[in-house]
Amino acid sequence: METKKSLIMLPGPTNLSDRVMQAMTKPIISHREPEFHALHQSILNNLRYVFQTKNDVFVLTSSGTGGVYCAISNIVNPNDKVIIPVFGVFSQRMKEKIVRCGGKPVELPLKWGEAPTAEQIEHIVEKEGDVKAIALMYNETSTGVTVRDLPKIGRIARENNLILVVDAISVLGGDRLPVDEWGIDVCVVGSQKCLACPPGLAMVSVSDRAWEVIEKTAARPYYFDLVKMKEFSAKNETPYTPAVPLFYALDEALKMIREEGLEKRFKRHSTCARAFYKAVEALKLKPFPNEKVRSNTVIAVNMPAGVNNTELRKIMREQHKVSVAGGQSKLKESIIRIGCLGIISEKETIPTIEALEDALSALQYPVQVGTGVEAARRVFHS
Amino acid sequence: METKKSLIMLPGPTNLSDRVMQAMTKPIISHREPEFHALHQSILNNLRYVFQTKNDVFVLTSSGTGGVYCAISNIVNPNDKVIIPVFGVFSQRMKEKIVRCGGKPVELPLKWGEAPTAEQIEHIVEKEGDVKAIALMYNETSTGVTVRDLPKIGRIARENNLILVVDAISVLGGDRLPVDEWGIDVCVVGSQKCLACPPGLAMVSVSDRAWEVIEKTAARPYYFDLVKMKEFSAKNETPYTPAVPLFYALDEALKMIREEGLEKRFKRHSTCARAFYKAVEALKLKPFPNEKVRSNTVIAVNMPAGVNNTELRKIMREQHKVSVAGGQSKLKESIIRIGCLGIISEKETIPTIEALEDALSALQYPVQVGTGVEAARRVFHS
Numbered sequence: 001m002e003t004k005k006s007l008i009m010l011p012g013p014t015n016l017s018d019r020v021m022q023a024m025t026k027p028i029i030s031h032r033e034p035e036f037h038a039l040h041q042s043i044l045n046n047l048r049y050v051f052q053t054k055n056d057v058f059v060l061t062s063s064g065t066g067g068v069y070c071a072i073s074n075i076v077n078p079n080d081k082v083i084i085p086v087f088g089v090f091s092q093r094m095k096e097k098i099v100r101c102g103g104k105p106v107e108l109p110l111k112w113g114e115a116p117t118a119e120q121i122e123h124i125v126e127k128e129g130d131v132k133a134i135a136l137m138y139n140e141t142s143t144g145v146t147v148r149d150l151p152k153i154g155r156i157a158r159e160n161n162l163i164l165v166v167d168a169i170s171v172l173g174g175d176r177l178p179v180d181e182w183g184i185d186v187c188v189v190g191s192q193k194c195l196a197c198p199p200g201l202a203m204v205s206v207s208d209r210a211w212e213v214i215e216k217t218a219a220r221p222y223y224f225d226l227v228k229m230k231e232f233s234a235k236n237e238t239p240y241t242p243a244v245p246l247f248y249a250l251d252e253a254l255k256m257i258r259e260e261g262l263e264k265r266f267k268r269h270s271t272c273a274r275a276f277y278k279a280v281e282a283l284k285l286k287p288f289p290n291e292k293v294r295s296n297t298v299i300a301v302n303m304p305a306g307v308n309n310t311e312l313r314k315i316m317r318e319q320h321k322v323s324v325a326g327g328q329s330k331l332k333e334s335i336i337r338i339g340c341l342g343i344i345s346e347k348e349t350i351p352t353i354e355a356l357e358d359a360l361s362a363l364q365y366p367v368q369v370g371t372g373v374e375a376a377r378r379v380f381h382s
Numbered sequence: 383m384e385t386k387k388s389l390i391m392l393p394g395p396t397n398l399s400d401r402v403m404q405a406m407t408k409p410i411i412s413h414r415e416p417e418f419h420a421l422h423q424s425i426l427n428n429l430r431y432v433f434q435t436k437n438d439v440f441v442l443t444s445s446g447t448g449g450v451y452c453a454i455s456n457i458v459n460p461n462d463k464v465i466i467p468v469f470g471v472f473s474q475r476m477k478e479k480i481v482r483c484g485g486k487p488v489e490l491p492l493k494w495g496e497a498p499t500a501e502q503i504e505h506i507v508e509k510e511g512d513v514k515a516i517a518l519m520y521n522e523t524s525t526g527v528t529v530r531d532l533p534k535i536g537r538i539a540r541e542n543n544l545i546l547v548v549d550a551i552s553v554l555g556g557d558r559l560p561v562d563e564w565g566i567d568v569c570v571v572g573s574q575k576c577l578a579c580p581p582g583l584a585m586v587s588v589s590d591r592a593w594e595v596i597e598k599t600a601a602r603p604y605y606f607d608l609v610k611m612k613e614f615s616a617k618n619e620t621p622y623t624p625a626v627p628l629f630y631a632l633d634e635a636l637k638m639i640r641e642e643g644l645e646k647r648f649k650r651h652s653t654c655a656r657a658f659y660k661a662v663e664a665l666k667l668k669p670f671p672n673e674k675v676r677s678n679t680v681i682a683v684n685m686p687a688g689v690n691n692t693e694l695r696k697i698m699r700e701q702h703k704v705s706v707a708g709g710q711s712k713l714k715e716s717i718i719r720i721g722c723l724g725i726i727s728e729k730e731t732i733p734t735i736e737a738l739e740d741a742l743s744a745l746q747y748p749v750q751v752g753t754g755v756e757a758a759r760r761v762f763h764s
Contacts, residue, residue: 006409008409008410008411008412010412012623013410013411013412013413013623013626014410015410016410021407022407024406024407024627025403025404025406025407027388027390028390028395028396028397028398028574028580028581029390029395030390030392030395030705030707031395031581032707033699033705061443061444061445061448061581061582062443062444062448062605063443063605063622063623063624063625064622064623065604065605065621065622065623066443066444066605066622069603069604069605073603073604096604097604100601100603100604190623192410192623198410198625198626198627199410199413199443199623199624199625199626200443200582200623200624200625200626200627200628201625219482221451221455221482221603222447222451222455222478222479222482223444223445223447223448223451223606224605239447240445240446240447240448241394241395241445241446241447241572241574241581241582242445242581242582243445243580243581243582243583243625243628244395244580244581244582245406245580245582245627245628245631246582246625246627246628249627317415323412323415325412325414
């Protein structure tokens with residue numbers, strides 16, 4: 001019997017293609033020689049396509065958290081006021097980063113499962129007056145919420161001359177995010193999510209408006225100094241030794257995105273998301289977020305009464321080789337989260353729903369096995 | 383004709399073994415599940431062996447520079463006095479990190495090519511009085527110098543209750559450095575040097591004495607917060623998504639070190655270094671550092687008058703597929719640097735010397751081709 005391949009259906013890291021996997025085994029090269037310069041140039045060109053930007057882009061040898069810390073610490077000086085809507089674990093972490101840099105977070109506290117609206121942001125901007133920046137979690141990975149008002153928030157930032165910093169770690173490359181059109185000054189993505197790359201790299205874009213601020217920031221952290229990165233990027237190098245195998249993987253993954261095309265890629269993600277949400281509905285489960293702000297890349301689902309999410313995930317993992325995530329912080333036990341990103345198609349979606357149905361059934365939840373899969377199939381074949 | 387394999391003879395990154403290369407292609411796993419816990423535990427056990435320490439050790443998803451920045455920024459508070467001998471590019475960078483953290487570097491400026499002595503350090507400690515720490519570059523990668531007085535400097539640090547931070551990026555695993563025996567409080571190594579791993583990870587060890595200081599440091603950078611790392615390490619996790627393929631590679635590389643044994647590994651490095659130095663002498667070239675402080679892992683050689691090091695390296699690279707490095711900063715044109723680390727044996731040493739002889743000869747330097755190789759061979763076969 002053929003061994004069933006494991007499916008990593010987490011909100012990152014994601015499954016990898018063979019092409020990306022094999023790219024990592026190319027020979028190590030010096031990061032100060034022409035071979036690396038060409039690799040760096042190729043990555044940057046394709047990153048600009050994925051970010052839909054003419055801005056500078058940088059590749060950092062760090063996790064996504066390092067990328068967001070880089071963004072915040074290059075923008076925020078002590079006592080700077082930064083608007084930060086908090087509606088989950090990662091927006092909370094963004095706030096902590098602002099505090100760590102000596103900034104004054106102007107918090108917009110929201111119910112988890114909701115997203116900030118443009119009106120709410122505008123109201124704070126008017127009330128506070130001397131705000132420097134808006135820090136925004138575009139796709140709150142902990143709650144499965146996408147901020148659909150982002151384009152409007154971008155307009156507010158421009159009109160009030162505020163810097164807009166967006167954490168798009170679990171969404172860029174999987175859902176619409178035209179950085180220039182929406183006026184995002186600093187945008188951060190992680191390698192291991194919608195780009196379908198291994199974990200270990202973060203990418204950051206920086207607008208001209210942002211550069212004006214960054215150049216005046218006194219305490220840019222040594223390892224995350226964007227001004228230094230810009231200086232080296234001009235010669236297609238990084239200031240410090242890059243994780244070369246991950247750069248190879250990123251280059252390959254970006255080429256695959258170009259081959260597929262962004263629009264087709266977004267469509268693939270949104271179709272799979274719709275299939276997941278339809279299946280959830282058919283199984284009489286409830287997505288965690290409000291309907292209007294549900295993410296196309298992270299599917300968060302409430303656990304029904306009596307179903308323990310650790311046991312559910314264990315059955316899915318051990319009996320079906322499908323890994324999904326539990327909740328985080330106060331949602332630890334009350335939701336599961338399914339990654340719908342990177343390598344995602346009917347081929348991954350259906351077995352995940354099958355595993356979910358089976359695990360629910362094993363845990364005595366009254367489910368009619370097959371109804372979820374059928375609802376999902378209808379999405380793919382209608 | 384068989385294509386000759388390229389030899390990366392840089393002071394890092396180094397050549398990789400097939401075992402380490404292939405380890406990167408293992409399936410991606412979640413960093414919050416038992417598979418990762420086991421991987422993390424295995425890495426930590428073997429790292430403690432390589433560091434020769436009972437201290438805590440951490441693996442950071444960052445380059446070596448990130449590791450040193452982590453060490454400095456967790457120890458140094460604004461206005462803290464830190465002794466820093468400066469004798470090359472990387473010790474200069476350590477100083478810059480101290481400044482960036484608001485610390486007051488007490489610089490011991492030295493001629494490049496020399497190493498600080500215990501007497502010099504002791505003198506400063508006595509003169510300054512209220513010093514908090516000593517920051518030391520154990521192996522100055524830019525000049526090929528090893529601080530042979532490190533054990534004595536460790537004793538001075540203990541006796542005066544100073545924290546000793548050591549950058550051992552290009553030497554740990556390739557030359558003697560028993561962290562506990564020598565009293566090193568925070569020790570940093572990079573993955574891509576003597577450990578023979580791909581670039582992208584930094585490892586940091588932390589002593590009990592260091593913890594007392596770190597816990598009181600106010601502005602630990604968000605991404606490099608050792609207290610947070612300790613909290614997660616207790617459950618065999620990292621606070622943020624780790625570069626899983628590089629963790630696999632590190633695990634494999636550390637297993638290979640254990641199989642070889644540290645003593646044998648140090649001997650292998652020092653034998654190859656002796657072969658290089660003997661060859662250099664036979665070719666009537668001069669190593670850059672003073673004789674007593676020459677590194678066993680980075681061989682720095684003065685360029686003779688009339689020989690352009692860029693042209694020399696180009697010939698070695700293009701005609702022999704052997705990559706060596708030029709100098710950095712004020713040594714940019716005046717030296718070459720050969721990495722004698724990680725995957726290094728007679729098999730890599732001899733072709734490198736052959737390539738060097740040939741390139742020197744092509745550039746009209748009066749060399750008797752073969753004398754370098756012969757001198758090196760004598761080292762291996764005596």
